[in-house]
Amino acid sequence: MTQNLSERTIFITGSGGVLGSTYVRRMLEAGAKVVATDLEGARADQLVEAHGDNPDFGFYHMDVGDEEQVTSIFQRVMADGWKPNVVLNNAAITGEMLMGAGKPFPDFADTSVHDFERTMRTNLTGAFMVARQMDRDIVGKWPSALVNVASMYALNGAHHPIYEGMPFKNFSAYGVSKAGIHGLTVWLAGYWAKRDATVNTISPGAVFNGHSEEFQKRVGGLIMQDRMAQPDEIADVMLFLCSPQAGHMTGQMVNVDGGFSAW
Template structure:
């Protein structure tokens, strides 16, 4: 343990997912205090079961698409004595999550406005509302950092043939929101530049999450590293972005994609 995050308090949305839960585990191991948020349910319960007994961990239920909940979240957290140095906009709806809600995966022509707008509400509007509340409650009061989580598909087109015959496809609204979140990064980086706040984007590559061997093979052919990544490989870079060592970085997108975006 290097404990490079000792003394830092990190606030993270969508903390119960594959990447989010990895970030929480790794941040706690590095000495950070972690304020984890997510929707109520199995993911939230798993987080609390894994870390609820740790002094450096707190959990709050939060729907980032609910303006009333977002408006009060930092005052609530800070009122409990936890002042976030770093905020991670990590919450996101994916096409797979929509399928998990009992929906079949639509072709683009059959994509409903409801699903499109629900994805925008969480992935992009939610990120905006978290950043806006950070502006109101944190930025300028002490040095702070915002990290927006994008995707390898933020600034690169999806390779649709790799999804042929798979039970899921690349969801259009997901890529659109992930492009938009980097737009939020570069806008805020300049806006907060004189207020001791930095803003960066991390763009994770294809993260393995029990995908089939065939899908792994197809994705691997598009990546210089030849394979999907493990969640801890994304967390390695996230830890740096959360640390004081990244203090001279702002307005940047960091691709952690095994070379996907370089081809």
């Protein structure tokens, strides 16, 4: 069923990545107003180039790990006349992003506290700060929904052998932060239950983003459907969670992983 989001204004963090940009495109196509945020850089520029002429699209540079920015951007969004009733905690830093292209990926024993804490700051503390600002500015003022984005590795251990010989590895802080995301969901779901606000988690599986054939084969072997997801397949479920049809769902984790978590 095609979702109609014409009554939704959706605030999304980390909107420039492969999934974030897909969410933005699909939400606009479904009739939503979209307030997108991301760090300064090429990804943000491409997003603005693609949608900047759409009056239903607004963009703000924001680092979710910066407390002052989170507060000020919410205030600017409200002052500019946007009225978000759905918030997506989508921003995250992966091990590949943390290390940077071409840099060696550390083994667990060599993982620095700085890198671990930087990941947690973006992926989990940042999600907390966005949700806290939503509590201050949105929850209780009008019906609202929060969708937190976790991962197939939130509640499932990483399969380390599939990363052998690859230029990247599964980073410990990523899985830890994504498990914490669902902890934030269930805590907030109860806390906001009487304030007309729902909170749910979506846990995407492995999403194709230019991966090698060998890596696709290794990951596919762990998935019932024997393949990685296309970004639009994750967006299909995200649009439902953002829609009025998900109004009686709260405190739930929805796995969109081709059966990975069901083995």
